[in-house]
Amino acid sequence: MTSPSAASTPPAAGPLRFGLLGTGPWAQRVHGPALVAHPGTELVGVWGRRPEAAAELADELSTRAYDDVDALIADVDAIAVALPPDIQAPLAVRAARAGRHLLLDKPVATTVEGARELADAARDVASVVFFTLRFSAAAAPWIDEQAGRDGWYTGRADWIGSIYAPDAKSTYADSPWRRDRGALWDVGPHALSVLLPVFGEVSEVTGLRGQLDTVHLVLRHASGTTSTSTLSLTAPEKAGVVSAELRGAHGVAELPDIWGDGPLASYGTAIDALVESVRTGEPHPCDVRFGAQVTEILARAEASLR
Incomplete structure (x- = not known):
């Protein structure tokens, strides 16, 4: 620059x-x-x-x-x-x-x-x-640590939210662009922000629609590693989760709790x-x-x- x-x-x-x-x-x-x-x-x-x-x-x-x-x-x-x-x-x-x-x-x-x-x-x-x-105090160091390792085999990063679930009351539910574009565009970037630093550039993308706005992604990275993401803004509240799990030569690495610092x-x-x-x-x-x-x-x- x-x-x-x-x-x-x-x-x-x-x-x-x-x-x-x-x-x-x-x-x-x-x-x-x-x-x-x-x-x-x-x-x-x-x-x-x-x-x-x-x-x-x-x-x-x-x-x-x-x-x-x-x-x-x-x-x-x-x-x-x-x-x-x-x-x-x-x-x-x-x-x-x-x-x-x-x-x-x-x-x-x-x-x-x-x-x-x-x-x-x-x-x-x-x-x-x-x-x-x-930029989370909990997640960012974990992502950097995994990005510095070799030998990854596969992984996933899921963001399953419920702001549009029938009984949910979220201040973000009034956002027209979120309702129009759905989970792929709203929380998909979060999942990719975890996977790309670790696994590298994406060479192939396959998508499958689930219920309502739920989307499942399968990614092939240029390194040959594959990863998946499940994304939703309409899941039942008790089904919601933000998680990532990476598997490779070092074993299994799980994303720590991300909400501590807010x-x-x-x-x-x-x-x-x-x-x-x-x-x-x-x-x-x-x-x-x-x-x-x-x-x-x-x-x-x-x-x-x-």
Whole structure:
């Protein structure tokens, strides 16, 4: 990665100035509070598709609401995005072309074209995509440890959720894009964020539909290793699980409990990662190029399901 332009890089002793795009539950509970609390950042302002929601969140976070997203992009060093992926992608492209660093959510886009355009636009800025497991204090070291080992034979990574189960009451159930795109696009990135660092690039994708939005994936990796994922947002609540199990010459490795530190702390670690990437000019493993790779695999899976 080439160094960002001087205009987009903050003074060495100063905080990284952020604009927050989005006003939904994730922005309210995670993105906004984490950006305010982080010692290396300053939250300059908030923009949302509903000006009244932006004003309310900005007031809660003691910052300014912007009516014009381009005005906010012009006033900051970096943007954090808490928006549906197909709204996130073009806004992130605009920000990257303006020299702004990117802290994005997964998936970065739901089309291969959109993901590739974003990866191309972000070549000269720092970027981090918030894959929750890759920044969890419990899961991240475990993933790194397994990625450093050879001799893997097979593995699985499952995310079986229930936010759309009949009796579930989740704040995320009102998300139109999740309901439309289902588990493949919402929690599929989480599973891939575990499997790809360990087993490597995917050469073949096969998908099978289960009940409701449930999807089963079978992946062949370029290394010859195979892996599977079961993904759902509609399973019965008592059937829900987030798990990974890897098998190889070292035996069996199981993903530890991931919920100990919570999403707020994990997002703070993602902010750390972006600040460090800006400082050093070194790309992070979970940058937009990795995000684009995940989108391409999910698009292939979707085509297989058709």
